[in-house]
Amino acid sequence: ADKLTVGFSQVGSESGWRAAETKVAKSEAEKRGVTLKISDAQQKQENQIKAIRSFIAQGVDAIFVAPVVATGWDSVLAEAKDAKIPVFLLDRDIDSKDKSLYMASVTSDQVEEGRIDGRWLVKQTNGKCNVVELQGTVGSSPAISRKKGFEEAIAGSPGVKIIRSQSGDFTRSGGKQVMESFIKAENGGKNICAVYSHNDDMAIGAIQAIKEAGLKPGKDILVLAIDGVPDFFKAMSEGEANATVELSPDMAGPALDALIAYKKDGTMPPKWIKTKSTIFFPDTAKAEYERRKSLY
Amino acid sequence: MTETGRKAVLKASGLSKFFPGVRALDKVDFELAEGEIHALLGENGAGKSTLIKLVTGVYGRDEGTIQLAGEEVDPKDTTDAQRLGIGTVYQEVNLLPNLSVAENLFLGRQPMRFGLVDRKAMKARAKALLAEYNLHLDPAEPLSRFSVAVQQIIAIARAVDLSGRVLILDEPTASLDAGEVQVLFRIMRRLRDRGMGVVFVTHFLDQVYEVSDRITVLRNGRLVGTRETAELPRLELVSMMLGRELSAEALHRGGRREVAGEPLVSFKGFGKNRYVEPFDLEIRRGEVVGMAGLLGSGRTETAKLAFGIEQADSGEARVEGHPVKLQSPRDAIRLRFGYCPEDRKTEGIVGELSVRENIILALQARRGWLKPLPRREQEEIAGRYIKLLGIKTPDAERSIQFLSGGNQQKALLARWLATDPEFLILDEPTRGIDVGAHAEIIRLIERLCDDGLALLVISSEIEEIVSYSDRVVVLRDRRHVGSLSGDEVAMEPIMQTIAGA
Amino acid sequence: MNQRTFPLFVTAAVFALAYAFCLSRFPAFASTRVFANLLTDNAFLGIVAVGMTFVIISGGIDLSVGSVIAFTGVFLAIMIERVHVNPWLAFVMILIIAALFGAGMGAIIHFLRMPPFIVTLAGMFLARGMSFVLTADSIPINHPLYAQLNELVIRLPGGGRLTLIAVVMLLVFAGGIVLAHFTRFGSYVYALGGNRTSAELMGVPVASATIRIYVLSSVLAAVSGIVFSLYTSAGYSLAATGVELDTIAAVIIGGTLLTGGSGYVIGTFVGILIQGLIQTYITFDGTLSSWWTKIAIGILLFAFIALQRVVTMAWPMRRVQAA
């Protein structure tokens, strides 16, 4: 058969995880002999829509989208459907009644990620803990889902409370600055039992803030986050962090497999190709760090 | 009723205006009768412009009342004043260079058609309006294309067209040539005969006597008096303005000199395509060369070439016989040239900065940024020139934008004198300067020349040129058409050369 | 061709050249689809840019437009989906809110003599902040009217679709041109940008003109927000971030001077097309990493502006002889 061409509308490179996702997508496509056209939307939905439109105009064989936000895709995906181009969603589902607009979504469950962290914390602290929360960018969907999941998991234990919650914009310096003020506002950090961060980068910033305040991250204040980037594994291996839920950067691989199968004999993939969310602890951190270093 | 028995169209009583540190106007009464041309005179900074701005609602007044045709009015802004039938040309040409000529003329009262501006009609009306002033140009062109003088005429045309009862002209003739002035006077007289009141500010006494019916003199923000023009001798007027006598000969320079020796600066075949035709010009130390010509004849252009603002594409410049590079004002300043531009608002003053900083700017620029003038020295220089030129300002730290027009002009002259130049180009140096200062500047020009300065002076006042020039260059259509010296430096020959006879 | 419109021609010529270049690399550029997409995808940008053109010509700047677009979307989504207001009524409501918002900014700018940059920066924080306060979630709008409006499409030969929102943009541009050149308001805008003091002395009603300029900008931002909500059928508080800079860039590439007083609405249209073209080209190329995308946008932006400057500077100044 002809070489397949896939257009991939990526959100941007706002975090290390995102850059890794792009990198993995490229290498997975290469492995399978697929031409991957990547369009970087610089975090803007309008750019993603434009990109999808021009993929349609170019007549690609399939379109991958990592949607920056869940809503607003109906009309452009309808156009793709009109043009008979299959669409795969990566790492995030969309909010649409018409499920036929896309062929499959390869996503993790971001609410579940928050729940896993929450459950672990409840168990670890025997249901008694003052948590401070580092939110992601206000309004972004991981921030909303991860907050929701965590709150669900701790809902059953009245002893586990979120005492402060601010946005650190998913960045290290944001996480550090917010954590600094949390520590000061909560009696020099003595009131804080754990920090829950919507991503690893903010948690790394928070760890520094805790250290600079003269406390021990991982012991005086538990640190748990989500993503699984190498630097966080390193921190865990040094005993400065306690847990992270991995979000696999390999979203394109499964999507490509499904696409190839479909092109070969029309096999329809399952609607939701779920990637696993696993929680990691300091014990395996060193090995995990080594394994991931090259990926990122 | 005025003393003369005519009805007062505009009457201001007890007007006062205070600025921080300045009493710009102090209980001034002013009365304008129907059907008269009323000259408003006074030294630079006397308060003429301030009076006008109070009457037309630009500034709020601190005291006093204004009556228009017997009724008390209180114009809050210029729109108000326009509605009341007062048309005004303010001292600095306050038009909008980015709009077309037609839009400038009809801004806010454009002819409409089907709810939209009728650009065609507007253009036609603009053409007709300007034709009265012998100005034939394409009204769709942006105003910035035209020289200051043309802009001034357009401002006048606009004000005249706007004014129903009162027309106020604040130094409208400063950059007009004799012919243009006559056109303006014709129009002023026509309006007077129609019963309108015209207020006219100028520093040219000849013009005052030629056209005005009455004169009001201000000094230091106070009213000195109002007199019938016919009954007020010139010298008395001058002493009313200055508060002292001014000897007649102060206005005129002694004898013309033949300055000999090697030229200090010489231009040979110097010119720029589409700008000024190549010209030859030599100026010696101690020599004053006047440059005469009609509006747009290329005098300012010549000056800009000579100062390196525009780059010549032919010919060469020499200083003391050596060829020199003249590619930028910095080159020129390094050669000890100086240039007082004609358009002081956009090319001269640095509005927000203080008088002191404006005066030392060129000197500082020549020294370079690494060698700052000590503050004490700056103050000393500024103080010296403020005194020497009689710049009226509360102190040297005042923002120059708050100075009256004539005083800004003096400060600019000071900027160049401070650099101790060898060759100085003055473009309309006496524009907007009062008689007293006018005489002082001319005397200063003489003194500078006696000290060996070479001067190139552009002026639309041929009389003035005659009074101080040793030699006169005449331009026409961007070409240097004649050079007059000796006895030829007189009104008649110059006029003839300009006309091309 | 006169000197004032010359830069406009340069801009248009540069665009045509660039389009020809794209065509030579990717034949798909010949399809009406690509061109129609250029209009549809940039419709919301074009509409705000018209308002921005007026603001910039008047010597001001409006940084709040991106946030107003987002606020409009969120407001509409909440009104339509949660409060169940008729969409048309919701449109009218948001236009009124935007007009008041713009009037507020204009009034502060004029009466308190504050720089537009800062006032509209505060407006930008406020509008975006208010959308967060309304809701941080993204809300889909499923009202049938949205589907109907989105189906209003003129099909062009060759698969291109001229959508309703593209037509709205073209109409707004047409309206903007008339407003700028055939109304008194338009001449006031230019007058203010030329020189505020002179304008005041010439009797321009500065206060009302300033306020109306910012009302116009905010209202057009709201229209753009409506268009954006049609485009995405959703309201989202993080939508249209950074649009203010894209808009300003488009206006300035289109030949309007940031210092005010000169510019053309039609130039802005070309500016928008140029920006859209840069994006389309990069997408068609499809080999650029995230960082090379940014660098390429920068380089192309520079190439356009530099080309424009160089051509304009090289053009000999034509002088007009008066009388």
Place this chain on the structure above:
Amino acid sequence: MTGMAPAFPAIRKALPQIGALAVVLLANWLVFPGFFDIRLQDGRLFGSVVDVFVRGAPVALLALGMTLVIATKGIDLSVGAVMAIAGAVAASMTNAGHGLPLTILAAIGVGLVCGLWNGMLVALLRIQPIVATLILMVAGRGIAQLITEGQIITFVDPALIFLAGGSFLSIPMPVVLVILMFVLTLLLVRATALGLMIEAIGVNLLSSAYSGVNTKVVLIAVYGWAGICAAVAGLVVAADIHGADANNAGLWLELDAILASVIGGTSLLGGRFNITLALLGALIIQAMNTGILLSGFRPEFNLVVKALVVLAVLLFQSPQLMGMLRVTFRRAPK
């Protein structure tokens, strides 16, 4: 009122800014009573007020350069991106094993080059500053990411980390750097004639050029200095998080820097500038940000609060309001 203030004209000029800062600090103290507590922690001052100074350092550094640029009637949107580039360069230099002096030199050198590029576009090609610097604002972040390949480059070199985490005489290093750069800037513009020339250019470029001011060189130099200031800010931010985050370092900080300059009384129309007041402006902005973090409001409200505070601060500075205040002050003693 009449007793002391007129004797110190400089202080009187700064009254609106000092007043605004006092009000914001007071508000912080109200939402968080421990706001003014300071103690020594590992030989370094520690406390919320200290945070205001330390966290405000990057914007303060940017504001130093930005104020000069604004005074020339320009604007520099690229400083945030330049910070990212400088940080990326510093991180990769350290990780390549170079010493601190070379690392700092390289970062600052890159900042200078970026600034000179901006200056060249503005002064030589005469592109309007906002677009000229927009080019680098977009491309610069790409360049930074090109260096980091989209990842956060972490480093452990204590010397580089010292730039943010260390202290000198108990004063946190970022504050020391701000003071250092402030003094340098002050010397640069006020001990020379550069300040005057910058102001002259900002008010009237043509008049300045005709007076012999080397407008091109001054403009380029000013943008170059803004680039250097941005590079120092980039170093501080990278040292702070022990890594170079090309995507987020300095993101949107250009707006804060502009805001700081304007709060400090520099007009966007060019002309008179005051870098001391610009620093106060930066402090006001950071005090506000810190206050928001300490307040415990939901983050959804951050921007609304910020908008209202900015408007209030500017209102406070508006001559109209100050006039009213003065009247009340005068009446008070009676």
